[in-house]
Amino acid sequence: MTGLLRLILVLALMCAPSLAAAQDGRLQRTERIAAELVVMSQWAAPGSTAIVAVRQDIEPGWHTYWRNPGDSGGATTLNWTLPEGVAAGDIVWPLPERQRLAGLMNYGYSGEVYLPVPVEIPATARPGTTLPLTVRALFLVCSAEMCVPDELTLSLDLPVRDGAAPLDPRHGTAIQAVLETAPRPAGIEARAALENGVLTLSAAGGPLAGRDPGPSYFFPFEGGVIEHPAPQSGAWGPRGLTLRMQAGGALRSGGVTGPVGGVLVTAHGAWEVTAAPGGVLTGTSGSGDLAPAADQPAQAAAANGGGLAGFAQAALFALMGGLILNLMPCVFPILAMKAAALTRSAHDPAHARRDGLAFLAGVLTTFLLLAGLLLALRAAGQAAGWGFQLQSPAVTAGLALLMLAVALNLSGVFNVGAGLQGAGSGPLARLPGGVGAFFTGALAVVVAAPCTAPFMAFALGAALLMPWPMALAVFLMLGLGLALPFVVVSLTPGLLSRLPRPGPWMERLKGLLAFPMYGTAAWLVWVFARQSGSEALGLLLLAAVLVAFGLWSAGVNQTRRAGGGSAVISAVAAAVALLAAFALVSVAARMPPEAATGVAGTSDLPSRPWSSAAVEAARAEGRPVLVNFTADWCVTCKINERTSLTSDRVRAAMDSAGAVYLVGDWTRRDDAITAELQRHGRSGVPLYLLYSPGSAEPRILPQLLTEGVIVDALNDISP
Numbered sequence: 217m218t219g220l221l222r223l224i225l226v227l228a229l230m231c232a233p234s235l236a237a238a239q240d241g242r243l244q245r246t247e248r249i250a251a252e253l254v255v256m257s258q259w260a261a262p263g264s265t266a267i268v269a270v271r272q273d274i275e276p277g278w279h280t281y282w283r284n285p286g287d288s289g290g291a292t293t294l295n296w297t298l299p300e301g302v303a304a305g306d307i308v309w310p311l312p313e314r315q316r317l318a319g320l321m322n323y324g325y326s327g328e329v330y331l332p333v334p335v336e337i338p339a340t341a342r343p344g345t346t347l348p349l350t351v352r353a354l355f356l357v358c359s360a361e362m363c364v365p366d367e368l369t370l371s372l373d374l375p376v377r378d379g380a381a382p383l384d385p386r387h388g389t390a391i392q393a394v395l396e397t398a399p400r401p402a403g404i405e406a407r408a409a410l411e412n413g414v415l416t417l418s419a420a421g422g423p424l425a426g427r428d429p430g431p432s433y434f435f436p437f438e439g440g441v442i443e444h445p446a447p448q449s450g451a452w453g454p455r456g457l458t459l460r461m462q463a464g465g466a467l468r469s470g471g472v473t474g475p476v477g478g479v480l481v482t483a484h485g486a487w488e489v490t491a492a493p494g495g496v497l498t499g500t501s502g503s504g505d506l507a508p509a510a511d512q513p514a515q516a517a518a519a520n521g522g523g524l525a526g527f528a529q530a531a532l533f534a535l536m537g538g539l540i541l542n543l544m545p546c547v548f549p550i551l552a553m554k555a556a557a558l559t560r561s562a563h564d565p566a567h568a569r570r571d572g573l574a575f576l577a578g579v580l581t582t583f584l585l586l587a588g589l590l591l592a593l594r595a596a597g598q599a600a601g602w603g604f605q606l607q608s609p610a611v612t613a614g615l616a617l618l619m620l621a622v623a624l625n626l627s628g629v630f631n632v633g634a635g636l637q638g639a640g641s642g643p644l645a646r647l648p649g650g651v652g653a654f655f656t657g658a659l660a661v662v663v664a665a666p667c668t669a670p671f672m673a674f675a676l677g678a679a680l681l682m683p684w685p686m687a688l689a690v691f692l693m694l695g696l697g698l699a700l701p702f703v704v705v706s707l708t709p710g711l712l713s714r715l716p717r718p719g720p721w722m723e724r725l726k727g728l729l730a731f732p733m734y735g736t737a738a739w740l741v742w743v744f745a746r747q748s749g750s751e752a753l754g755l756l757l758l759a760a761v762l763v764a765f766g767l768w769s770a771g772v773n774q775t776r777r778a779g780g781g782s783a784v785i786s787a788v789a790a791a792v793a794l795l796a797a798f799a800l801v802s803v804a805a806r807m808p809p810e811a812a813t814g815v816a817g818t819s820d821l822p823s824r825p826w827s828s829a830a831v832e833a834a835r836a837e838g839r840p841v842l843v844n845f846t847a848d849w850c851v852t853c854k855i856n857e858r859t860s861l862t863s864d865r866v867r868a869a870m871d872s873a874g875a876v877y878l879v880g881d882w883t884r885r886d887d888a889i890t891a892e893l894q895r896h897g898r899s900g901v902p903l904y905l906l907y908s909p910g911s912a913e914p915r916i917l918p919q920l921l922t923e924g925v926i927v928d929a930l931n932d933i934s935p
Contacts, residue, residue: 250272250273254386254391256388256391259381262337266334268349271387284439286439287444294333295354297349302347343376343377404480405456415476417489418491446462473493477491527689531689538696578654578658579658588688591684626729743848748805756801827888831843834907839874846881846902848883850900865923866923875930909933
């Protein structure tokens, strides 16, 4: 919408009467918004600058606007009435939200918003007096259906005293936080150039120097500079970044004739920039891909600086993703074991409650440790994503042997819990009974790491772009979702009473549950082979034999000690075998990978390895591109490839569309793939992208694929 049309809209709306605000008290209210004038500090000193803020409390479903409202709406305006010598400055605008409505993109605010304003206090102000401040605030308050101009007159008596003032107990901290996070200049050098309808903004220096800025977005101060709904994409280099945007009508008609001002948002912060007309800065292009800043939820959360609305949505999606994670194949063996343990203690409510809470503690603790490590790696500049630990051959090999040990325990080869039930002297005899449940929860998280359930992609993608306290909270919600079904059953006597009573059948079930664990161990061995090659695989298999022998010797040791006999030889044999296995795994994990370990995709479709160059080459030919980001340790990926990417219908649809199939193998660490996942607001695999000819951004397909989803998507873009 042009500036003229926006002006006509605002003028027309101002003709519509707003409901009268309540005139008693400082808080003024309409049906859509409440507002008041509040202070950051309890008083103002003569000759100082006081910070006064207009606090908005916007009703759900409504919003107000930033200084550049985007494609529609109007910015909040303030008209002050002040005592002589007192002067109010400009609004310090907080970072806005991106609000998409149909084909429009607006910039604004929802919920509680503080608009701070610096107010100059004259040196002649007398301590002990008050300064009456009055402002007539005009808010254009809009919903999806309508806009209403609400004009409210707000007043405040500001005390004048000597000395530094403490923060106002009600609003001081919130206003201070807005001032600290509001975009401001930071010594960034920027240039803007227009070519073929594309505005290129290059920025370097200051806080951009020397690090990947992550998902980035440019909010222009003026309308008409860019097409607000269009995606923004770019690249980063050693000194900064380059963003490419679709130019707006004002630039297309007249070109870049003067500075282009706005706010540049990155994963590390937001700053005001003023781009001078000119070419791209040296050293800012071609070094790596940035997020296209499309209207993806995770990137919106990043642009909003981890706002409460984005955080709440990410936390809810994390909880839902954790619940669904219980149904994923990689988690089932562990949860089946836990279900059997719950059945064993079902008719002892105190025991069941203890196990349930211990299991929850194990899940949350492990999620917290994994999340903390992941965030630390990313803060250190490492390109790490969800499931990062399974990109390490050492971790994969260690987990394979751990799953083998769990399976052997279930098969009765040895008993980890010897002595728990009586007065024996087993290794866990003096530990509380919840220890097993705690470590089962920890094991469930470790095994669940390769999986990405529906809703998890947005939650984790958003969490990795939020401030670390919010990010950790999102990960904890994911853990809560994973543990919730078991905890609810363990804390509900009515549900526990419906479970079968313990009996001989439980030992048979325990032996049966060993086989999913053997299968998990075999799968991890296969992943290790894909990561490291045949020679390393041979060492791992030998280590597995030694682990089996060592644990069998430990079982012999337990049996002999239980009978009062000597157990020195079996103890020495177990220790030597396990130490030798550990040494072999250490050697195998350090072996360089073989050159021909293959591509992780196991679909029958003819494929090529993914790269950004391969995508661009195919698109230059006018061909659709289907990209599959996968990993051998991603069970969901393998199921999709075996069931949905192998059918004759999919092959026929690909041939009919002339599509190119590219596979990005994330089995081992690949920073280019990690960056591409981040571009689309994801932190792990699977991710499926379908590029249409002539479209700047790809369509993201669901994580749980079906044959019909792929065929329908291809048919939509076929000539």
